[in-house]
Amino acid sequence: MPDLLVNLLNLPPLEPLSNELEPTGVVVRRAQAFEITPVGSFISKHFSRPWADEASVAFAAKPIPLFIAVAESEIVGFAAYECTRRGFFGPAGVLEARRRKGLGRALLLHSLWGLRELGYVYGIIGGAGPVEFYQQTVGAIAIPDSDPGIYTNLLKRK
Numbered sequence: 001m002p003d004l005l006v007n008l009l010n011l012p013p014l015e016p017l018s019n020e021l022e023p024t025g026v027v028v029r030r031a032q033a034f035e036i037t038p039v040g041s042f043i044s045k046h047f048s049r050p051w052a053d054e055a056s057v058a059f060a061a062k063p064i065p066l067f068i069a070v071a072e073s074e075i076v077g078f079a080a081y082e083c084t085r086r087g088f089f090g091p092a093g094v095l096e097a098r099r100r101k102g103l104g105r106a107l108l109l110h111s112l113w114g115l116r117e118l119g120y121v122y123g124i125i126g127g128a129g130p131v132e133f134y135q136q137t138v139g140a141i142a143i144p145d146s147d148p149g150i151y152t153n154l155l156k157r158k
Contacts, residue, residue, distance in 0.1 A: 001127045001147060002143060002149070003128065005125075006124075006138050007121070007139065008112060008116040008123050009116075010138075010139060011109060011112055011116065017109060020102050024101065026069050026098075027069070028107060029067065029070065030064055030066070031059070031068050033059060036059045038075065039055065039068060039075065040052045043078060043093070051091040054080070058081075065081045065082040065111070066079070066080040067114075077098060078091075079091075079104075079111045080111065081111040081114055082114075085150065087122070087124055088126050089111050089123055092107055094107070108138065109137075127148070127149055128140070
């Protein structure tokens with residue numbers, strides 16, 4: 001999976017996303033420091049322990065560079081940035097039953113706006129899974145010769 005480059009100066013606005021999600025009862029918001037355990041548990045249970053480890057780095061920064069989607073007081077999705085490397089988006093995930101309803105797009109855009117607020121002009125999506133999603137949503141382009149990128153020579157998990 002290649003790394004992707006996103007021009008942060010061309011991001012769509014966030015306000016329409018909030019209006020779209022409001023009738024669904026889902027709120028996208030920045031995680032709070034006291035939520036490190038439930039966020040980590042959610043990521044471990046529904047995605048992977050390495051993703052939870054990666055996202056845990058967010059809780060050492062202020063403001064916390066991790067957004068969660070919450071429905072009925074339960075986490076249904078998350079997206080982090082500035083965890084793996086500076087300027088990087090990810091990891092991110094939405095529960096399978098909640099996909100294709102705008103949550104992934106909302107989480108992505110909140111995170112990319114977060115990178116832009118930090119002063120970045122371009123953001124990197126490392127080891128992008130759904131490349132077409134990122135291309136269509138934010139005009140991401142593949143970075144030549146970026147596969148496998150930083151996710152090489154990983155330690156084996158026991």
